Amino acid sequence: MYAKYEPLLIEFIAATMAADPAHDPQHINRVVSNAKQLARHESANLAVVVPAAYLHDCFSLPKNHPERAKSSQLAAQKARQFLVSINYPELHLDAITHAITAHSYSAGITPQTLEAKVVQDADRLDALGAIGIARCIQVGSSMGVELYHGDDPFAQEREWNDKHYTFDHFYTKLFRLPDAMHTHAARQEAKRRLAFMQDYLQQLGTEIAVADAASITTTT
Structure with a gap:
């Protein structure tokens, strides 16, 4: 189901991501690849995992910014607005928003769903x-x-x-x-x-x- 939206996700990220040496489109591609593999291993819902993986860094404050811990919350808000604009199925929006909010190390938010755990793991693998x-x-x-x-x-x-x-x-x-x-x-x-x-x-x-x-x- 998510596949028909994937080109729109890719286009959105390419157009909106701020310049950041460690959070560039290549980082997004690696996290999406990790997330898809982990989701299949864990039988997680790809309709939640894939959009969250693409959009998890659609807004990102610099590492040394005093409000860095709020980045994932701001990214989740921006992602939700975009998903609504492309008519992504509403039943997945809360789960996607949570997965994006919880992915961040600095935010210190514990993921509550399997999909959020998969996205967090996928992102953290790219730091290793x-x-x-x-x-x-x-x-x-x-x-x-x-x-x-x-x-x-x-x-x-x-x-x-x-x-x-x-x-x-x-x-x-x-x-x-x-x-x-x-x-x-x-x-x-x-x-x-x-x-x-x-x-x-x-x-x-x-x-x-x-x-x-x-x-x-x-x-x-």
């Missing part, structure tokens, strides 16, 4: 693995944040601080995501992506000459 590393560096660079602390990159004698060091964000947020996944398929994929990120940090430690990098990179 090779693409997660690339997106993290993109965001840090756009905010003028250093890659790592020059004297103590793995925070052996300081607190993690991702407002100042990009790779600290792995420990303050990203490494926590696998345990927060709701669906079995997402948890399994998240573990694979987490292992890649840990290998990456081990290699980073070797290249910047940090002693015992293998043990350091698994610390959270």
Whole structure:
């Protein structure tokens, strides 16, 4: 049923998404792909999951904006208005709105439906693995944040601080995501992506000459 609306969703996102290095149309495409796969594994309703995945970032405040936590609520309002304008079936609107509102990490809203859990998992998978590393560096660079602390990159004698060091964000947020996944398929994929990120940090430690990098990179 959702398929006939998909071209309209794609057109809307292409026309309205603000420039954001980590929330671009490619991010949307990956989240939609993740969401479709997870929905099929979990027998979730694609008529809810697909529009929510396409529209989850149709409005997004910058990471360092003081009202960043409200982004998903504003996106949900904008998405609902658009869906009404294209006559999307009304019976799905509340579920789509909830899935968009609950997807955000910063909003801290617990998803109450299977479809909302699928969309949240799909979005969070895109913060992990090779693409997660690339997106993290993109965001840090756009905010003028250093890659790592020059004297103590793995925070052996300081607190993690991702407002100042990009790779600290792995420990303050990203490494926590696998345990927060709701669906079995997402948890399994998240573990694979987490292992890649840990290998990456081990290699980073070797290249910047940090002693015992293998043990350091698994610390959270």
